[in-house]
Amino acid sequence: MKKVLFVSSESVPFIKTGGLADVVGSLPKYFDKNKYDVRVMLPKYMCMKDEWKDKLSYRLHFYMDLNWRQQYVGLLELQYEGITFYFIDNEYYFNGSQPYGDIAYDIEKFAFFSKAALSALPLLDFRPDIIHCHDWQTGLVPIYLDNFRYNNEFFRGIKTVITIHNLKFQGIWDKKTVMDITGLPAYYFSPDKLEAYDDANYLKGGIVYADRVTTVSSSYAEEIKTPFYGEKLEGLMQARSNCLSGIVNGIDYGDFNPATDTNIARTYSVENFRKEKVKNKMALQEELGLERDPHRMMIGIVSRLTDQKGFDLIDCVMDELCQDAVQIVVLGTGDERYENMFRHFAWKYPDKVSAQIYYSEPMSHKIYASCDAFLMPSLFEPCGLSQLMSLRYGTVPIVRETGGLKDTVEAYNEYEKTGTGFSFTNYNAHEMLATVRYAEQIYYDKKRDWNKIVERGMEKDFSWKNSAKLYEELYENM
Structure with missing residues (x-):
């Protein structure tokens, strides 16, 4: 049985701002249950609806250092439609009326989330074979994983995939601040790794360190190797093209079905x-x-x-x-x-x-x-x-x-x-x-x-x- 962990900043039905949430919430249900144990790790946002927050059960908590700061990390859990969802809890980072806000704040929030998601794994009875990261918010996961491997046997041999849902959003902030926030060694902040054009770029770091890079359609996978679509990373996309592929998203045919949809005035099918x-x-x-x-x-x-x-x-x-x-x-x-x-x-x-x-x-x-x-x-x-x-x-x-x-x-x-x-x-x-x-x-x-x-x-x-x-x-x- 292969174990896969999705790490993402949003997922239906808990929190959604765009298509990313649909992918993370729907895709895990469709894997062959006999061969794959797929679980999902999300932030526990204060702005989640109470109906979901009330259903979460406490698993464990610990303290983690984020460079020079000690931070509380709570882990909650929920079984939903046969999938285990884990929620990383920290009220300082995940309060607010929206999942995303000021980029300066988000940069620190998702550094915390990426490190906490990995740090929680040895305490769970779940060691994934593959960690599947989504978009820039989880771009640091492959980097922290690389960093953890040196002094913790548990993390050796875990593979990573990063999926680019939209290359326009990369998580860019100044290098000095990001070094201070993440506590990562200076070694990671060179132009062949996290650095891009003198800034730190989360998505770029994830693309460099992930074992495989995917995007959400095969045409887009080709397009992002060109300057027009490449958002200044086309050179990197070309360099990684042997590990880059496009897999088109789907939609949930249960939710979107004209024959059973309760939102519409008259149901119909291809026959009528x-x-x-x-x-x-x-x-x-x-x-x-x-x-x-x-x-x-x-x-x-x-x-x-x-x-x-x-x-x-x-x-x-x-x-x-x-x-x-x-x-x-x-x-x-x-x-x-x-x-x-x-x-x-x-x-x-x-x-x-x-x-x-x-x-x-x-x-x-x-x-x-x-x-x-x-x-x-x-x-x-x-x-x-x-x-x-x-x-x-x-x-x-x-x-x-x-x-x-x-x-x-x-x-x-x-x-x-x-x-x-x-x-x-x-x-x-x-x-x-x-x-x-x-x-x-x-x-x-x-x-x-x-x-x-x-x-x-x-x-x-x-x-x-x-x-x-x-x-x-x-x-x-x-």
């Missing part, structure tokens, strides 16, 4: 979507005060409203797009300029545009179930989960060919009658608009072809089962 799916659209038009019209093409957007997601393209052509026979429904929060842009267009075209500037899980399900198409013109997208959800709900994705979007959405080909969505290549507003209008044309003039696109999308399998198999292969090869 032609009749039933539209009833969700009518219900949403009613709820959001849009013009009620079952035949009107509805385009959905559920996203963080940031530059990365391509909203500057939408800004360029939104007025033109609103001249078409479409309705646009937006859900999400983010940069003020994009929040206000969508509010403005909802005011200007009240029958056509609905801007829901907040986030709600039930509302996101309604949008996936109601819309005909889903727009995702990202500048870069390591994996992306929204397009997988829209395929599952028979909502045709319109995406830019980058990262995981390129790997999961197959462009419609009207001559061969293949494809599960529409895509465009260049980061260009009018190329995006032309693609949306091509989708409109198929929707209005070739309804039978459109329904076949929907059907192919719904029959695709992007559940975690497939990803888990690929991770199992990766672990076997280590």
Whole structure:
């Protein structure tokens, strides 16, 4: 039996700010239980909901030195859906209303978390064969592990994997402070290790020291070796390319299932979507005060409203797009300029545009179930989960060919009658608009072809089962 420990800063259902939490919370359930014992280690944030905090049971505590400071480390535990979750407790580090805050503070917090996660292991009856780290917050784990090996037999032979969910976030702070916080020897702070451009870089250190590096789609794994996507680490990604691979994320097919979803007005499946799916659209038009019209093409957007997601393209052509026979429904929060842009267009075209500037899980399900198409013109997208959800709900994705979007959405080909969505290549507003209008044309003039696109999308399998198999292969090869 192989033992694997996921170390992460977030996981559903306990704490979530993005797709990372979905991966860490869902993936462990899908490993073969006879071959793998997968457990998860998280911080015990004060901002976790009480319903979870109340269920945690105390395991042990100890004191750990973080350079010159003695710190309390508590360890709590919870069995959830057959998986053991451990929580590292320290009220000084994990208080606050959000899991992340000021980067200066986060740098120290996640140094503490990385060291505590490793230090707790000899006290548990669990010695992992592989520690699977996620993103910059756990980038120090492979480094501390290397450091611990010298004077503790327990840590010898443990292998590490680091998964990059988004290379943009690296955990960078000045070298002197990080040396002081971590207590790591100066030896680790050289340009071939933790240092990058005179600063300390947590993610870089993790990539250098991990046995394997993965990212969340194979196209993104290739893209990050280039300057445009490489966020100044492309040279390192090229150097590590023999250990670098991409495994596309999945989604939880139990949570996202149009046949059983309690959030939506009318359930449906690949067999009956032609009749039933539209009833969700009518219900949403009613709820959001849009013009009620079952035949009107509805385009959905559920996203963080940031530059990365391509909203500057939408800004360029939104007025033109609103001249078409479409309705646009937006859900999400983010940069003020994009929040206000969508509010403005909802005011200007009240029958056509609905801007829901907040986030709600039930509302996101309604949008996936109601819309005909889903727009995702990202500048870069390591994996992306929204397009997988829209395929599952028979909502045709319109995406830019980058990262995981390129790997999961197959462009419609009207001559061969293949494809599960529409895509465009260049980061260009009018190329995006032309693609949306091509989708409109198929929707209005070739309804039978459109329904076949929907059907192919719904029959695709992007559940975690497939990803888990690929991770199992990766672990076997280590």
